[in-house]
Amino acid sequence: MSISPVPMEATMPETASCSEGPRRFGYLRGVQWRIDLGILPSSPSSSIDDLRLVAANSRRRYAALRRQLLIDPQVLKNGSCSPDVVMDNPLSQNPDSMWGRFFRNAELERMVDQDLTRLYPEHGSYFQTPGCQGMLRRILLLWCLRHPVYGYRQGMHELLAPLLYVLHIDLELLSEVRKVYEDHFTDIIDGFSFHENDWTHKFDFKKLPEYMEDCNGSESPVKINSLGELEPKIQTIVLLSDAYGTEGELGVVLSEKFLEHDAHCMFDALMNGTGGAVAMAEFFSPSPFGGSHTMFPPIIESSAALYHLLSIIDSSLHSHLVELGVEPQYFALRWLRVLFGREFALEDLLVIWDEIFAYENTKFNKPGTNDAESNVGVLNSSRGALIAAFAVSMILQLRSSLLATENATSCLQRLLNFPVDVDLLKLLAKAKSLQALAVEAINSTPLLILPRLHGRRNAGFTKAHIPSLDLTSPRTTLNMAHESYWEERWRVLHMEEERKQGSAASAEKQVPNRKKGWSERVRLRLSRTKCDPFRSKATFRKKNETDEGRKNIGGDVDFGHKIPAEVEEQDVKDTNFSTSETRCSSGCPGNEENSSNISDLSTPVRGTNDYVNMSGRSSVASNFSAEENDTDSVNFEPLQANPESSPLPVSELDPDDDTLNSTQNYHSVIKQAAGIKERKLLSDKFQLFWKFGRNINEGTSDRAAVSEDAIACDSGSDCNNVAGSSIVNGCNSTSGISKAEIIDQNLIFSLSDLGQSMLENIQVIESVFQQDPDQMGSLENCKNAIVGEGHITAMAALEELRKISNLLSEM
Amino acid sequence: MVLVLALGDLHVPHRAADLPPKFKSMLVPGKIQHVICTGNLCVKEVHDYLKTVCPDLHIALGEYDEETRYPETKTLTIGQFKLGVGHGHQVIPWGDLDSLAMLQRQLDVDILVTGHTHQFTAYKHEAGVVINPGSATGSYSSINYDVNPSFVLMDIDGLRVVVYVYELIDGEVKVDKIDFKKTTASST
Numbered sequence: 001m002s003i004s005p006v007p008m009e010a011t012m013p014e015t016a017s018c019s020e021g022p023r024r025f026g027y028l029r030g031v032q033w034r035i036d037l038g039i040l041p042s043s044p045s046s047s048i049d050d051l052r053l054v055a056a057n058s059r060r061r062y063a064a065l066r067r068q069l070l071i072d073p074q075v076l077k078n079g080s081c082s083p084d085v086v087m088d089n090p091l092s093q094n095p096d097s098m099w100g101r102f103f104r105n106a107e108l109e110r111m112v113d114q115d116l117t118r119l120y121p122e123h124g125s126y127f128q129t130p131g132c133q134g135m136l137r138r139i140l141l142l143w144c145l146r147h148p149v150y151g152y153r154q155g156m157h158e159l160l161a162p163l164l165y166v167l168h169i170d171l172e173l174l175s176e177v178r179k180v181y182e183d184h185f186t187d188i189i190d191g192f193s194f195h196e197n198d199w200t201h202k203f204d205f206k207k208l209p210e211y212m213e214d215c216n217g218s219e220s221p222v223k224i225n226s227l228g229e230l231e232p233k234i235q236t237i238v239l240l241s242d243a244y245g246t247e248g249e250l251g252v253v254l255s256e257k258f259l260e261h262d263a264h265c266m267f268d269a270l271m272n273g274t275g276g277a278v279a280m281a282e283f284f285s286p287s288p289f290g291g292s293h294t295m296f297p298p299i300i301e302s303s304a305a306l307y308h309l310l311s312i313i314d315s316s317l318h319s320h321l322v323e324l325g326v327e328p329q330y331f332a333l334r335w336l337r338v339l340f341g342r343e344f345a346l347e348d349l350l351v352i353w354d355e356i357f358a359y360e361n362t363k364f365n366k367p368g369t370n371d372a373e374s375n376v377g378v379l380n381s382s383r384g385a386l387i388a389a390f391a392v393s394m395i396l397q398l399r400s401s402l403l404a405t406e407n408a409t410s411c412l413q414r415l416l417n418f419p420v421d422v423d424l425l426k427l428l429a430k431a432k433s434l435q436a437l438a439v440e441a442i443n444s445t446p447l448l449i450l451p452r453l454h455g456r457r458n459a460g461f462t463k464a465h466i467p468s469l470d471l472t473s474p475r476t477t478l479n480m481a482h483e484s485y486w487e488e489r490w491r492v493l494h495m496e497e498e499r500k501q502g503s504a505a506s507a508e509k510q511v512p513n514r515k516k517g518w519s520e521r522v523r524l525r526l527s528r529t530k531c532d533p534f535r536s537k538a539t540f541r542k543k544n545e546t547d548e549g550r551k552n553i554g555g556d557v558d559f560g561h562k563i564p565a566e567v568e569e570q571d572v573k574d575t576n577f578s579t580s581e582t583r584c585s586s587g588c589p590g591n592e593e594n595s596s597n598i599s600d601l602s603t604p605v606r607g608t609n610d611y612v613n614m615s616g617r618s619s620v621a622s623n624f625s626a627e628e629n630d631t632d633s634v635n636f637e638p639l640q641a642n643p644e645s646s647p648l649p650v651s652e653l654d655p656d657d658d659t660l661n662s663t664q665n666y667h668s669v670i671k672q673a674a675g676i677k678e679r680k681l682l683s684d685k686f687q688l689f690w691k692f693g694r695n696i697n698e699g700t701s702d703r704a705a706v707s708e709d710a711i712a713c714d715s716g717s718d719c720n721n722v723a724g725s726s727i728v729n730g731c732n733s734t735s736g737i738s739k740a741e742i743i744d745q746n747l748i749f750s751l752s753d754l755g756q757s758m759l760e761n762i763q764v765i766e767s768v769f770q771q772d773p774d775q776m777g778s779l780e781n782c783k784n785a786i787v788g789e790g791h792i793t794a795m796a797a798l799e800e801l802r803k804i805s806n807l808l809s810e811m
Numbered sequence: 812m813v814l815v816l817a818l819g820d821l822h823v824p825h826r827a828a829d830l831p832p833k834f835k836s837m838l839v840p841g842k843i844q845h846v847i848c849t850g851n852l853c854v855k856e857v858h859d860y861l862k863t864v865c866p867d868l869h870i871a872l873g874e875y876d877e878e879t880r881y882p883e884t885k886t887l888t889i890g891q892f893k894l895g896v897g898h899g900h901q902v903i904p905w906g907d908l909d910s911l912a913m914l915q916r917q918l919d920v921d922i923l924v925t926g927h928t929h930q931f932t933a934y935k936h937e938a939g940v941v942i943n944p945g946s947a948t949g950s951y952s953s954i955n956y957d958v959n960p961s962f963v964l965m966d967i968d969g970l971r972v973v974v975y976v977y978e979l980i981d982g983e984v985k986v987d988k989i990d991f992k993k994t995t996a997s998s999t
Binding site for chain 1: 814839
């Protein structure tokens, strides 16, 4: 075993950035990790003696375990009497028989050996030595025998190997220090040196005088007389290896003899989580986590949480990946199960694990969380959040190459062959910065995301379910659409009735939307505040949201703007957007109204054709809807005065046809200078729309998005997410796009009417644009934004609209 | 911890149809390292079946075997023990210990396994052990009509061998165990 240890200084990167405070034994990874993992007492005031005590106890336990479990049936024969030969014969079918256990162990051992022979071949000089292999084998066997639930799974050996390695490194450090400060490790009494680890004392009288001379004329540069004079680090090292301290030799913290015991303890702690949330064993478990209410194995849940976090942080990348059908567990399985062990070289991995272990592993307790909202259990701690954040930062590292590929296979290839030459510190820094976000995300990962995997729970998520690249996404969304679709329908109808009884000024159509965005957007509009990084993730369940939104809006009708509302079946998601926000009619009455309009709209589209048409219409808006439902990055900060945006003339697919009405309303809205981003509404995610919109409006929406962003910025929101991503709600572009997602079968609407109204809306918008310079001060903001690029893009969008509406009118 | 299965005199298909199901369920592949068969299988199918239990198969020629190319006697070394196999119909009187001991000395083995009598016996004498695993299917013999199916499993570990004998008596599997220890290590 002679890996040259990394020089002392370099071994301890200054991880002072760790918020948990200075690492007490940063230079002795083995000790530090044992503390972090919970094996050794972690309070800063615990003395070396305390450490020794705890170490000794854990070693005793391991020794007893070893004796008990790795027993040879033959040995027993000599001593004890095997009571019943019928039970205890080698061919016995009885699982309890000694022989049965023996055979099971043999089987386990065979599996372990298979993996061990292939462990870290590049560091073979350490890992492939028989001593090390023997230790690894015993540790793994013992652990697996103690936890028959998990058995042995490939990957466990890779978790164990670095642990053993760091212990080994510590010992090498110790021996180096010993060489330099030899005096402190050996008691020199009467001229004899009593080396602590000598099994025999060599009383070689003849050598005595030479030795003494050596001592005196020692060329060792360091000649220190008392322990106290040593550097604190060296002092600690000496103390940790003192054989005469508490518990004697068993308590020597840095001990070669007990390497196996310590490694086993660390491994056990890592796998069990020592009471915290992140228990690596869970990642190997095929069965759902205890407290989880989704019926998925923890690894699947965690992968979903990763994607959830990614969608918060970078929704365009997320949606891109989802569209391509790259399920998170394809790569996350390997990443999480061996804690990134396969993606990085051993030395780098140690740095990463330093960081990961530095974070606390205690579970977060969300008071008041009822089980139904149980979050991802296994990542539910700071440590878990950092792990998730690190994984996401890895994905972000590959962002450009992932976005460039249009092929799920090559995406996966890139993800699974993580580049070797990455700036690790940068990655870590990014991960840390994302950690807080991750904590939030994990706490609020809606269970609902997981249903997407519904029915495909098997470990082998077969290719069959991977949507083909381009159009499959619509299909998958279609699947999801189904369940919500009918509900939506019902609700829509229900609302329709209510509405009719109520007195909506204008027929409102509700556009069922898969994408959550809508209600969210509405809210956003209203709140016009901070840029909220937690965009609603459009998860499929927006039911609650929708309801809420609807309620909100319910009353206000007077717009007449038919803003295509995305009926949200889907939950928008984060708790961040509380309904209160939605209601906030703060100063944006207009907005509200608009929103309400939108929400109320509900006209189920009849037939696919309609859908398609509609989608065509919604075009831009839908473009982005194409994005997955999940990501919705709508962050629209409601603009203060956005006349252009405001008129999102919605499809008035309204039999009553308030076209005129809406136009009028529209004007009024403009005047109100409410900062609404009506456009946003349009994100409808109809899957069909998507198809259309995507192809047609890709460019448009992008541009629109840009303008949208520009506007948003103007209004002071800093949220600029997804700049340029098509996600940007199509709404933008749809200024004037009437997204009529009509769902109401009962309503008779004519497409031509639709087209008509669209045209009208377009006209209105155009006029607005032209009027732009004339607008009042309240519109100044918009003005700035609108002019120039925004203007052009909006015009372009309008053109598109025009085309579409022509199409429709022909029908 | 080497497990060696010794059986024989199955007489399939002439005198018996197959091994008793209880025996078959115990003979799971993967546990046993060697199989020694005293002969009289008689057909190839039995040979194939035994091969599935363990690929290392040693068979001696019995008088009813249809495959005549098996050797009359065979010796092999497992661990510290030398084992010899023969069918036993050549040794007269059948089943006589002294005569078998002669054969054992002739083959120079520590453990001699023979059959033909369809009766389980295990003798120890100063030079070694003589084992007769009986008939695994319980087929009748010319001297005995009422035969219990039986076979033997030897656990060879260093200088010690533990012989487990499995007998099917009244439909139940009975197991017995005998310990033998070798006094001196054999020179290979």
